[in-house]
Amino acid sequence: NAGVTQTPKFRVLKTGQSMTLLCAQDMNHEYMYWYRQDPGMGLRLIHYSVGEGTTAKGEVPDGYNVSRLKKQNFLLGLESAAPSQTSVYFCASRSGGSYEQYFGPGTRLTVT
């Protein structure tokens, strides 16, 4: 039981490049979330999903897109990276019967 996994762990992009972050969970959770963590700001919600095939915007969705084609996977895409997207990205999941969220180890992204 791996819990929540994220790939890659680190990435450096140049401004304007694109990339996709992958989140996978093996707990059969309905809800999945993408947060970004910036110094002094805690974690902020980018996008979330309440089930396979559904996605919705969070607090800071601009510049990001997401997809949830399979229940266990939640992808976060950056179409044209900007330096303001330099951050640590965390994926989380939870079951419908609990408010507790389980977090992945994070992806550290630097955009130069």
Add this chain to the structure above:
Amino acid sequence: AQSVTQLGSHVSVSEGALVLLRCNYSSSVPPYLFWYVQYPNQGLQLLLKYTSAATLVKGINGFEAEFKKSETSFHLTKPSAHMSDAAEYFCAVTGMDSSYKLIFGSGTRLLVRP
């Protein structure tokens, strides 16, 4: 709307001393509250949670927190700090919109002095 305030971005204690990390919340409905710990270069690990059962909640690694509705607080304590407790601690409340996202405080970094 829900919000969380953590007083003190940095807290320093001596090994063996009491740890007290402060968290105040704002919520228009009975909240679900959490404390998470983040060790350097790692993800967030749940320490403990309050979900409207007992007001004194015990967590892992000897931590506990008390829910005080009258003070809208959920402070985290540990009687005796250990060097391994050095980490960043986040208080969070569950948002009550359709996302049920976690709304985080800005975090408190705990330093333990030998």
